[in-house]
Structures are given as structure tokens and as C-alpha cells.
Amino acid sequence: MFNYYNPTVTAMLYRAEITIKLKNGMLDPEATTIKNALKHLGYECQSVKQAATYELEFTADSRASATDLVNGMCQRLLANPIIHDYDVRITEQSRRDR
Amino acid sequence: MNIAILRFGGSNCDLDVQKALNNLGVGAELVWYKETLKNYDGAIIPGGFSYGDYLRAGAIAARTKIMQSVAQMAADGKPILGICNGAQILSESHLVPGTFTLNQYPKFICKWVKLRTVGKSPFTDLTNAIVDLPIAHKEGRYVVDPLLLKELYENDQVVFKYVDENGRPTLAANPNGSLDNIAGISNLEKNVLAMMPHPERASEKLLGSTDGDAIFESMVRYIKAL
Numbered sequence: 001m002f003n004y005y006n007p008t009v010t011a012m013l014y015r016a017e018i019t020i021k022l023k024n025g026m027l028d029p030e031a032t033t034i035k036n037a038l039k040h041l042g043y044e045c046q047s048v049k050q051a052a053t054y055e056l057e058f059t060a061d062s063r064a065s066a067t068d069l070v071n072g073m074c075q076r077l078l079a080n081p082i083i084h085d086y087d088v089r090i091t092e093q094s095r096r097d098r
Numbered sequence: 099m100n101i102a103i104l105r106f107g108g109s110n111c112d113l114d115v116q117k118a119l120n121n122l123g124v125g126a127e128l129v130w131y132k133e134t135l136k137n138y139d140g141a142i143i144p145g146g147f148s149y150g151d152y153l154r155a156g157a158i159a160a161r162t163k164i165m166q167s168v169a170q171m172a173a174d175g176k177p178i179l180g181i182c183n184g185a186q187i188l189s190e191s192h193l194v195p196g197t198f199t200l201n202q203y204p205k206f207i208c209k210w211v212k213l214r215t216v217g218k219s220p221f222t223d224l225t226n227a228i229v230d231l232p233i234a235h236k237e238g239r240y241v242v243d244p245l246l247l248k249e250l251y252e253n254d255q256v257v258f259k260y261v262d263e264n265g266r267p268t269l270a271a272n273p274n275g276s277l278d279n280i281a282g283i284s285n286l287e288k289n290v291l292a293m294m295p296h297p298e299r300a301s302e303k304l305l306g307s308t309d310g311d312a313i314f315e316s317m318v319r320y321i322k323a324l
Binding site for chain 2: 026027029030033076077078080082083
């Protein structure tokens with residue numbers, strides 16, 4: 001039967017913080033340049049790594065589906081699996097009845 | 099014969115490629131990415147800066163609908179050539195193995211290089227020929243899982259390498275830090291070639307070299323033989 005209103009189905013607003021970084025051992029010429037520039041200023045670092053961060057807000061039915069969505073975004077566009085690893089942090093923003 | 103030259107927002111070598119093909123008497127049509135790819139004999143994705151190189155060079159263009167048609171053309175065995183940004187788009191589309199990323203010296207490089215044709219390819223009728231072509235890129239360093247590299251050589255998928263005047267792939271001859279001096283890579287079936295150097299910029303005597311013509315001529319011969 002079709003439910004015109006089903007209060008048990010809810011959509012939640014999620015926030016995802018995605019960090020895309022080069023895999024360990026990958027050459028990172030920009031980070032090397034930054035490391036050298038820091039050295040010029042007197043800051044000697046053993047290593048410098050660079051990463052891109054994306055902050056997204058979107059609705060999903062559950063935390064599991066939010067995680068699936070974000071993994072899809074990373075694998076299909078945001079990261080290049082040949083050179084990148086990614087980390088995802090998902091937080092629930094609010095609850096809204098659909 | 100009719101070859102499609104794809105255009106995205108930011109493509110800028112499209113007219114050069116068309117002129118190079120027309121000079122050889124080959125028909126070539128410019129196809130805007132929102133149009134549908136009709137029955138073309140082959141396709142060339144020219145250089146430029148599609149979508150401003152946002153995210154990664156070629157990443158956005160690779161996710162456009164027209165690239166699904168290009169993948170279908172590739173599956174049908176038609177020749178697909180990606181030059182510079184076109185090569186980046188092909189790698190981002192996973193139509194060739196590996197990827198092209200930021201140069202080892204992380205700046206834009208524009209210079210003439212020497213290349214040696216390595217594996218057998220429909221785009222290079224001569225193996226072990228040395229050609230002069232220009233490069234112009236910031237993200238041209240070829241990267242692939244080193245465990246795959248042996249397989250790529252065994253399957254003749256490495257098509258071009260940066261070499262010195264004696265044809266040796268030396269460190270000094272490698273302009274961007276590409277793995278094993280690789281400048282051009284093809285798919286397993288060989289009908290898709292992604293190359294960073296620009297053959298269309300070496301297609302007239304006035305430009306300093308006509309070595310690029312050999313690549314377009316090889317592509318045309320391959321189409322005629324299909």
C-alpha cells in the first residue's frame with residue numbers, strides 16, 4: 001500500500017569532511033617546495049604533506065547511506081584512486097521529518 | 099573519413115588539430131561536448147585547460163556524458179587520441195592505465211622534446227623512431243603502479259618515451275619526472291593513445307618540425323585498414 005505520510009521515514013542532514021591526500025610514498029612536488037620555503041624562514045621540518053579538504057552538506061536516510069554516498073563521491077570524482085587516499089568524517093547536523 | 103575533435107570549455111588546441119588533419123586531406127569536425135557523437139571514424143581530444151583544470155587536470159571533462167560515447171567508440175575498436183589535456187582526460191576516464199599528475203618541478207613546462215616510439219601502436223607505424231615534438235603542460239608526470247609497469251611493456255602499451263639525442267631514456271631527457279620517461283601510453287587493445295606531447299604543434303615546417311604528421315597519418319592508415 002502506498003503511504004501518503006510515513007512518519008517513520010526521515011531524512012537527516014549530514015555534514016561530511018573529506019580529506020584527499022596523496023598515497024604514502026607518492027612524490028609531492030608542491031609539498032617539497034613548501035618544505036623548502038619553511039626552511040628559508042628558519043623552520044626545519046622532517047616532512048610536509050599537503051591535502052585537499054572538502055566540506056559537504058547533504059541529506060540521507062541513514063548514516064550508512066550517508067557513508068555510501070560520500071564513498072561514491074570520493075571514488076567517482078573527488079579522489080583519483082591511482083594516487084590518492086581519502087579520509088571521511090561524517091556528522092549528523094539535524095533531524096527533519098520528511 | 100571524418101574524425102571528431104572534442105571541445106570542452108577550455109579546450110584550446112582544437113583548431114590546430116583540425117588544421118593539421120585538413121592539411122593531410124583528412125576531414126575533421128569539431129564536436130562540442132553537449133552534442134552527440136555521431137558515426138565518426140575516430141576521435142581526438144585536444145589539449146587545453148578544460149574546466150580550468152579544476153579538481154585535477156581532465157577530471158571534470160572525464161565525467162561528461164560525451165566521454166561515455168568516447169568509451170563506446172573505444173570499445174568498438176575505433177582510434178581515440180588524447181593530446182596533453184586530452185591525455186589527462188583519457189586517464190581520468192580510465193581508458194588508459196595510470197595517470198598524469200603534477201610535474202616533478204611543479205611548474206608549467208613548454209619546450210621541444212625528443213621522443214622514441216616504443217611499443218607497436220596504430221598511431222606510430224615506426225617503432226624505435228625518434229621524433230621531435232613540443233610539450234606544454236604542468237601536469238604531465240606519468241604515474242602508474244610500479245607493479246603494473248612490467249605488464250605495460252609486455253603488452254606493448256608504452257608508446258612514447260622521453261629520450262636524449264641518442265634515443266636513450268635518461269634522467270636529463272625526462273622533462274617532468276614521468277615514471278620510466280613515459281610520455282605516451284595506450285590501452286591494452288592499442289586503439290586508445292594518451293600522449294602529453296603535441297603532434298599538431300609539429301605539423302608544418304614553419305613550426306619547426308613535421309614529425310607530428312606521422313602520428314595523424316598512422317591514425318588515418320589504421321582507420322582505412324579497419
